[in-house]
Amino acid sequence: MxxxxxxxxxxxxxxxxxxxxxxxxxxxxxxxxxxLSLRSLTAVTCTVWLAAYGLFALCExxxxxxxxxxxxxxxxxxxxxxxxxxxxxxxxxxxxxxxMTSSYASGKENTTFIEMGKVKDIVINEAIYMQKVIYYxxxxxxxxxxxxxxxxxxxxxxxxxxxxxxxxEVYKSCQEVxxxxxxxxxxx
Amino acid sequence: MVLKAFFPTCCxxxxxxxxxxxxxxxxxxxxxxxxxxxxxxxxxxxxLLAQVQQASRVSLAVLGTWCHRQQxxxxxxxxxxxxxxxxxxxxxxxxxxxxxxxxxxxxxxxHQQRPxxxxxxxxxxxxxxxxxxxxxxxxxxxSPTVLPxxxxxxxxxxxxxxxxxFDTVSRSEVLFCKNQFDEGPVRLSHWQSEGxxxxxLVELAKQASGPVCLLVACLLSLVSASGSCRLWKxxxxxxxxxxxxxxxxxxxxxEHLTLVFSTQKAQSPAQLMRKANMLVSMLLDVAxxxxxxxxxxxxxxxGQLANALIPMxxxxxxxxxxxxxWLMGAPAGLKMNRALxxxxxxxxLYHIHxxxxxxxxxxxxxxxxxxxxxxxxxxxxxxxxxxxxxxxALLTFHIYCFYVYGARLYCLKICGLSSLWRLFRGKKWxxxxxxxxxxxxxxxxxxxxxxxxxxxxxxxxTTALYYLVFTLxxxxxxxxxxxxxxxxxxxxxxxLYSLGLRLCRPYRLAAxxxxxxxxxxxxxxxxxxxxxxxxxxxxVVHTYRLPSSGCHPKHSWGSLCxxxxxxxxxxxxxxxxxxxx
Numbered sequence: 018m019x020x021x022x023x024x025x026x027x028x029x030x031x032x033x034x035x036x037x038x039x040x041x042x043x044x045x046x047x048x049x050x051x052x053l054s055l056r057s058l059t060a061v062t063c064t065v066w067l068a069a070y071g072l073f074a075l076c077e078x079x080x081x082x083x084x085x086x087x088x089x090x091x092x093x094x095x096x097x098x099x100x101x102x103x104x105x106x107x108x109x110x111x112x113x114x115x116x117m118t119s120s121y122a123s124g125k126e127n128t129t130f131i132e133m134g135k136v137k138d139i140v141i142n143e144a145i146y147m148q149k150v151i152y153y154x155x156x157x158x159x160x161x162x163x164x165x166x167x168x169x170x171x172x173x174x175x176x177x178x179x180x181x182x183x184x185x186e187v188y189k190s191c192q193e194v195x196x197x198x199x200x201x202x203x204x205x
Numbered sequence: 206m207v208l209k210a211f212f213p214t215c216c217x218x219x220x221x222x223x224x225x226x227x228x229x230x231x232x233x234x235x236x237x238x239x240x241x242x243x244x245x246x247x248x249x250x251x252x253l254l255a256q257v258q259q260a261s262r263v264s265l266a267v268l269g270t271w272c273h274r275q276q277x278x279x280x281x282x283x284x285x286x287x288x289x290x291x292x293x294x295x296x297x298x299x300x301x302x303x304x305x306x307x308x309x310x311x312x313x314x315x316h317q318q319r320p321x322x323x324x325x326x327x328x329x330x331x332x333x334x335x336x337x338x339x340x341x342x343x344x345x346x347x348s349p350t351v352l353p354x355x356x357x358x359x360x361x362x363x364x365x366x367x368x369x370x371f372d373t374v375s376r377s378e379v380l381f382c383k384n385q386f387d388e389g390p391v392r393l394s395h396w397q398s399e400g401x402x403x404x405x406l407v408e409l410a411k412q413a414s415g416p417v418c419l420l421v422a423c424l425l426s427l428v429s430a431s432g433s434c435r436l437w438k439x440x441x442x443x444x445x446x447x448x449x450x451x452x453x454x455x456x457x458x459x460e461h462l463t464l465v466f467s468t469q470k471a472q473s474p475a476q477l478m479r480k481a482n483m484l485v486s487m488l489l490d491v492a493x494x495x496x497x498x499x500x501x502x503x504x505x506x507x508g509q510l511a512n513a514l515i516p517m518x519x520x521x522x523x524x525x526x527x528x529x530x531w532l533m534g535a536p537a538g539l540k541m542n543r544a545l546x547x548x549x550x551x552x553x554l555y556h557i558h559x560x561x562x563x564x565x566x567x568x569x570x571x572x573x574x575x576x577x578x579x580x581x582x583x584x585x586x587x588x589x590x591x592x593x594x595x596x597x598a599l600l601t602f603h604i605y606c607f608y609v610y611g612a613r614l615y616c617l618k619i620c621g622l623s624s625l626w627r628l629f630r631g632k633k634w635x636x637x638x639x640x641x642x643x644x645x646x647x648x649x650x651x652x653x654x655x656x657x658x659x660x661x662x663x664x665x666x667t668t669a670l671y672y673l674v675f676t677l678x679x680x681x682x683x684x685x686x687x688x689x690x691x692x693x694x695x696x697x698x699x700x701l702y703s704l705g706l707r708l709c710r711p712y713r714l715a716a717x718x719x720x721x722x723x724x725x726x727x728x729x730x731x732x733x734x735x736x737x738x739x740x741x742x743x744x745v746v747h748t749y750r751l752p753s754s755g756c757h758p759k760h761s762w763g764s765l766c767x768x769x770x771x772x773x774x775x776x777x778x779x780x781x782x783x784x785x786x
Contacts, residue, residue, distance in 0.1 A: 039722055040731045042207060042330075108720065110733070112206045112233070113332070116720055128719040128738055132366045134232075201206050 042111030269299025490585035511572035616772030700749035711739035
């Protein structure tokens with residue numbers, strides 16, 4: 018079962034949320050961020066090359082121009098591989114765990130898996146971010162020594178930063194799965 | 206809870222048979238380790254399982270049946286398989302079935318007895334998770350939640366989360382020793398059933414490592430025995446040895462060698478990694494050292510170096526003389542006290558003159574000494590760098606002496622000034638109570654005190670300037686030595702074997718797992734693929750970093766500035782065994 022809807026992030030950019038339900042106890046939520054725009058790429062490249070040309074006019078050393086090209090290329094590769102996140106996925110599997118994947122623009126994927134035994138709850142929290150108050154979805158982890166205490170808060174969709182309406186959809190779906198998991202785990 | 210069946214990817218194309226593995230009731234998961242094929246005798250299967258259970262301390266059992274329908278008409282197989290449930294009773298009984306040519310499986314898990322409804326068998330939802338048996342067997346899970354009391358020598362396999370799966374597979378290595386070409390009574394299918402893979406070189410190395418380790422351990426014990434004999438305890442040899450970083454580095458390397466070539470086997474994977482890291486870093490060290498040696502001995506570099514050394518020392522001494530002449534004049538436009546200036550300047554100039562004479566005395570032997578010292582590079586690049594740092598310390602010994610004289614003079618002056626300042630205000634330092642108390646002085650005490658105070662205050666700029674100049678020179682030398690030590694430390698402590706393993710065989714160092722949902726059809730059980738999530742490079746360096754013998758400066762910046770201001774001597778490298786200030 019697939020479902021694709023358009024939402025917006027906290028800055029007003031366009032986000033796409035895709036919900037997939039593989040089974041009653043396995044769901045996947047995929048938030049796609051806006052791609053790298055040609056406009057901003059051209060703007061940055063032009064600025065760097067104009068600055069390099071200005072320096073060249075001052076110093077008459079052609080190494081500056083080649084260095085500028087090198088820096089632009091390396092900077093772009095580094096940005097695509099380490100900074101620009103294309104998609105963030107949350108996979109929740111009943112009685113196994115929760116998996117968060119971030120896919121970068123260069124194809125690199127960063128995955129974290131949290132076992133269900135460590136998950137206490139999934140909640141929507143408020144936070145003050147610069148001059149805004151935003152909502153974010155987070156997973157609360159249990160303390161292994163004291164099960165009633167919360168040892169860690171793991172935020173989800175950190176770089177996509179969707180707004181509350183998108184988060185509510187994900188939250189409701191996750192709570193269904195967690196409720197089912199809690200109900201079946203109390204059975205002997 | 207949903208029942209999770211961990212199935213090895215190597216058995217997906219195996220023939221029909223029985224599923225053998227471990228059942229973890231706390232997580233309701235069944236870890237399938239192998240498939241037993243027909244024909245078999247149930248008694249022999251049970252015997253085999255008991256044997257493996259004794260050897261590996263993992264509670265193995267027959268978990269269910271596996272049916273791989275090769276032809277269309279095999280309904281009789283289905284009935285036969287259901288009959289087996291009565292012979293090998295297991296709670297719950299798993300039945301996996303795969304059609305030939307189909308990607309989708311059917312799974313059933315039946316419970317025979319349920320409290321409250323006796324005699325009625327009920328079914329559970331089943332989730333299939335495929336795992337690569339070879340990778341899970343070889344990998345080492347670095348989970349932050351692995352409790353410290355779960356060691357490798359634990360009595361039973363752990364039941365905590367994913368560690369249970371990894372533990373089960375790695376402990377059941379005994380089960381994977383039998384392959385399909387063995388003439389045993391039971392035919393198994395697992396990742397090694399096509400035949401055990403091994404490399405001749407690895408086997409030869411394993412056989413040779415025993416006697417080689419014994420031989421090297423004997424040699425090393427001889428070396429360390431000779432090193433700890435009474436001859437070396439005569440003063441001033443221990444004092445010199447504690448100040449030279451070369452001796453420290455050699456001792457460190459000897460420790461490493463002893464550990465690597467010890468005849469005891471490694472107890473845990475962490476110890477094995479540490480040994481391997483030490484060996485690889487020592488090999489790299491020696492390789493770099495030999496490269497340096499060949500470079501030095503080619504085209505008479507040693508001769509060139511020796512010829513350049515004396516003029517360089519002369520040049521440094523000349524520059525110092527110029528500096529002192531400048532200080533004796535009017536440095537930076539400041540007006541110095543002429544008499545004190547001349548005394549200090551002449552004292553230091555005479556010192557430099559003595560130093561130059563000693564250097565010229567030693568100049569015919571320099572090349573021979575350098576050649577022999579250059580040979581020590583075959584012990585490793587770190588030893589060569591430590592020798593370089595020591596040579597630098599010896600050549601700049603006069604700067605160190607000047608720094609000590611200047612600092613002592615300045616320190617005395619500051620002490621005197623602070624004590625007389627207290628007298629000025631009518632106070633005194635109470636040694637008993639460790640505090641400042643008021644005191645009534647006589648008139649002549651006050652008179653002399655004030656006089657001395659004035660003299661010291663007016664002589665302060667001169668002494669302070671000399672102290673400042675020599676402290677800066679000393680700090681420059683210390684910085685250069687510090688950089689060399691940093692490089693030595695880096696080579697000593699970088700875990701190269703672990704980094705190489707992370708690069709070439711990332712599944713060996715696991716930070717966790719990741720799941721991938723395979724193609725799904727409604728009504729069929731969910732299928733997932735479990736893959737190993739490798740440890741990031743920063744965690745690899747952090748976890749497997751070798752302990753370094755390097756001494757890091759123990760002061761913070763604040764205490765360093767305080768010491769500099771009050772003229773206390775700073776010792777940047779506190780070697781092991783020195784008492785703490």
